[in-house]
Amino acid sequence: MKLYKANIIFTREKDRFEVVENGYVGVENGRVVDVASSADVFGQQVEEVIDYGDRLLIPAMNDMHVHAGQYRNQGISMDLALLEWLNNYTFPEEAKYSDTRYARRMYSRFVHDLWRYGTMRTATFATTHLESTRLLMELFREAGMGALVGKVNMDRNSIDALLETVDEAEAANEALIAEWNDPDSLVRPILTPRFIPSCSPAMLRACGEQAQKYQVPVQSHLSENLGEIALVRELEPESRFYGDAYDRYGLFGQTPTIMAHCVFSEGEELELMSRRNVMVAHCPTSNINLITGIAPIRAFLDKGIKVGLGSDISGGHDLSIMRVMVYVIQVSKLYYQKFKDKRFLSLSEVFWIATKSAGSFFGRVGSFEPGYEFDALVIDDSDLNHGNYTLPQRLERFIYIGDDRHIAVRFCRGQEIPEPRILD
Ligand code: GUN
Ligand code: FE
Numbered sequence: 001m002k003l004y005k006a007n008i009i010f011t012r013e014k015d016r017f018e019v020v021e022n023g024y025v026g027v028e029n030g031r032v033v034d035v036a037s038s039a040d041v042f043g044q045q046v047e048e049v050i051d052y053g054d055r056l057l058i059p060a061m062n063d064m065h066v067h068a069g070q071y072r073n074q075g076i077s078m079d080l081a082l083l084e085w086l087n088n089y090t091f092p093e094e095a096k097y098s099d100t101r102y103a104r105r106m107y108s109r110f111v112h113d114l115w116r117y118g119t120m121r122t123a124t125f126a127t128t129h130l131e132s133t134r135l136l137m138e139l140f141r142e143a144g145m146g147a148l149v150g151k152v153n154m155d156r157n158s159i160d161a162l163l164e165t166v167d168e169a170e171a172a173n174e175a176l177i178a179e180w181n182d183p184d185s186l187v188r189p190i191l192t193p194r195f196i197p198s199c200s201p202a203m204l205r206a207c208g209e210q211a212q213k214y215q216v217p218v219q220s221h222l223s224e225n226l227g228e229i230a231l232v233r234e235l236e237p238e239s240r241f242y243g244d245a246y247d248r249y250g251l252f253g254q255t256p257t258i259m260a261h262c263v264f265s266e267g268e269e270l271e272l273m274s275r276r277n278v279m280v281a282h283c284p285t286s287n288i289n290l291i292t293g294i295a296p297i298r299a300f301l302d303k304g305i306k307v308g309l310g311s312d313i314s315g316g317h318d319l320s321i322m323r324v325m326v327y328v329i330q331v332s333k334l335y336y337q338k339f340k341d342k343r344f345l346s347l348s349e350v351f352w353i354a355t356k357s358a359g360s361f362f363g364r365v366g367s368f369e370p371g372y373e374f375d376a377l378v379i380d381d382s383d384l385n386h387g388n389y390t391l392p393q394r395l396e397r398f399i400y401i402g403d404d405r406h407i408a409v410r411f412c413r414g415q416e417i418p419e420p421r422i423l424d
Helices: 039-045 068-073 082-098 100-116 130-143 166-180 201-214 226-235 242-248 267-276 284-289 297-302 321-339 347-362 391-401
Strands: 002-013 016-028 031-036 048-059 061-067 119-125 146-150 187-189 218-222 257-261 279-282 307-309 376-379 407-412
Touching: 002 039, 002 347, 002 391, 016 039, 016 347, 016 391, 031 039, 048 347, 048 391, 048 407, 061 068, 061 257, 061 279, 061 307, 061 321, 061 347, 068 082, 068 100, 068 119, 082 100, 082 226, 100 119, 100 130, 119 347, 119 407, 130 146, 130 166, 130 187, 146 347, 166 187, 166 201, 218 242, 226 242, 242 257, 242 267, 267 297, 279 297, 279 347, 284 321, 297 307, 297 321, 307 321, 307 347, 321 347, 321 391, 347 391
Parallel strands: 002 048, 061 119, 119 146, 146 187, 218 257, 257 279, 279 307
Antiparallel strands: 002 016, 016 031, 048 376, 376 407
16 A cells, blocks of 8 residues: 555535645555545555655546547637537537547647646547547557547538448447447547437437447537527427437436536426436536536536536637636626525535546546545645645635646556657
């Protein structure tokens, strides 16, 4: 067993931080044995004590919704709402990933920058292209970082270069599942029908059947934009609400499911999400940039719906989940101010959402409780810590005004993760 000594901060429950000043985390076989304020409790099994002095030790970040195939467009083209934005900027960019050289260039930078910001687990969309998707999975494996990677499926309402037939989609999904669906692997496939407007009933049915047959998780988009919701109502007239359309095809919690956005989810849709344990990927930067709205996160929490955070590059502009956390708090304050019905989110709630709640999608990830995989960040905030701050205040300052330069060491599943290579 190894012991890591530092100022330890994590969450067990959403309403408070667990803080152990100058404490120890015991780690064996990639998992946390326990957290304690004295090394004695770990007995004779200790091989090594690694002392991080006055630094903070926190769980690593999880990004539950991001488009690797949109990485070049990060920080540009944010003058349109969703459907026009997809047609004008996003689909033409994703079409470039038929070229694996281009994919290598962009995807190696994407994986590198996730590392930079301390995101050790990711649920990501690639593009419709099988070869580039394989490449992205290889890059994650080489980096030692956890990822659920989705080859995007779509067969309608896009440009020809991105459309595939249902047979092609099924064959490509099956190939990735055969190659990558090892339960112990950090990198695994996730079925990714883009959203209802992009997928015919036959495509949705095929994805649902593959999810069940191979027990693979599912990710997609739900109730993001009013124009999109109106379109889904036309395309799926039998469905009572948007989530019901996914449900009819076996894509709504029949296997573990992440739905991004859910800005306009309410009523029956919330009931079904709760019953089916569908996780919401909350992406406030995207919801601001694409003029979408504010998701009612407090209502989700009240209903026991699981929530994680997503950067949603390139609808979102910021890959740092720390900075996304700040946006989450800020938009929840705007929501509170406008609707006066619910309390805004606290720092411990948002930290819990980003770490333990999101991490639950990957297994026991996102906390330092016994048995959790040791995904962690060592934070050197010495240049921010000049005011006699408490440990929770030091964490708050790091989240609000810190950046990647304060992340000194990163761990995923107990392994220290070195800087990934950037390729050309
Ligand atoms: N809905 C369908 N595709 C996308 C996408 O690429 N980004 C966002 N934000 N929403 C989508
Ligand atoms: Fe998205």
